[in-house]
Amino acid sequence: MSGQDVAVVVDPGVPEEVAWTFRANAPLLSRIRAGWRPRPEPEFVPGTPADKLTLVGVPALLALAIGFLVTGAVQPAFLGFGAVVLLFTVKILSPGSQPEDEPGDEHEIFEQARWYDGRYHLPEDFDPEALALMARTQRAVNSVLGSHVNAEGLLDNVRNAVMLPQQEWEIARLLAKLSALRAEHNQLIARGVAPEVAQAVQPLERALASSEAAVVARVEALERYAGHVADAERAYHARGQIEELRARLPRYEELVAESGADGFAVPEISRLADDADQLEETLRRSVGEAHEAFRYLDG
Incomplete structure (x- = not known):
């Protein structure tokens, strides 16, 4: 999987304006990580x-x-x-x-990247397996935070806004550490391992595997929560559409009465009320299941 699907992950403790700047400047952060430095600010010196x-x-x-x-x-x-x-x-x-000067914001981003070093992760911090998990994590978090049921307060939107970014950061931190250890381990194995060492390597491999399984469990919990939220989102939109139809119902009833087609259409139209009640119940049930999944995720 390409790192293009994964955004920069920032510690929720970093100021929001800095976090947005980091997410919008991933290529520049990669250059800084690789050793790039901005040119000095232009000064009034002889020869200018x-x-x-x-x-x-x-x-x-x-x-x-x-x-x-x-x-x-x-x-x-x-x-x-x-x-x-x-x-x-x-x-x-x-x-x-005149020579082109570096944009002023590149100097600022460079200073912020140094100041908050270790409090953000780039796609290249993850190996392919971790990158796939990170993409799944961000899809789940974004789907919840971007949902209408969350914006309307049907979920615990305040806790979502706090806890979900924290979950994303913790998963990213663990995946970056796992990727680094896994790379070191693979390099060691690639050089060849003596029979006497092979037995000692096995517990380390089990530690890597169990750690990855624990992170996968976190990601799957997020996805379950996002799935319940998606069910609630569908019910929410369907309920809205039914309510629009119910608002127009008197005009349809008037038309049916005037045309003398009461026996044909009224029973069908009357079912709108039943459909609305069923969707309301579906929405309440979906939101309740989302809350249950959230409590599992939280604790």
Whole structure:
């Protein structure tokens, strides 16, 4: 699975604006992790366009002023010299003649990445197996937090907003550690293991496997919760559609009465009320099951 499906995972304790910046700049964070450094902020030093303007433009202006004071008018020679200086200044200060500076926000992101080092994980922190689990985790969390039943407060939306990002971070932290240990272990095995060492390696492999199984259980619990929320979401939307139909029911009844088709249509239309009651019950049951799954997840 490609890391493109997995977003940067940030410790919930990191300020939200910084967390959003990290999630929006995964490629830059990868470059920083690989050793990239932003160029220093531009300064006023000899050789810059501003300095050239000072060294060239000021004498030109002085020459023009002296010519005016001596002769009472600007002489053609002085005027020509000033025009040449002006054209030269425009040339050296034109945008095409200046090196492009690093955007200012890259400096800020670089400093934030150093300050919060260890409190975010990138897709490359996970091996393929862990990356797949991380993608499943984020899909489950996003589906719950993005649901209408959560936004409408039918679930415990406050606890969801706090606990689900914390679950995502804990899973990411464990998967990153598991990936690192698994890579080291595979490198050791690839070099060949003496028979005397093979027996000692087996408990380590069991530790890796049991740790992965524990993380998988967490992910599956999240997915079960998200599944119950999805059931509630479907019932929520269906109930809304039924309520829209019920609101239009008087107009249909009026039409049926006027057309003399009462015996044909009224029984069918009347079932809307029963359907609405059943959907209301389905919604309550789905929300209740989601709450039960949440308590299991929480504890």
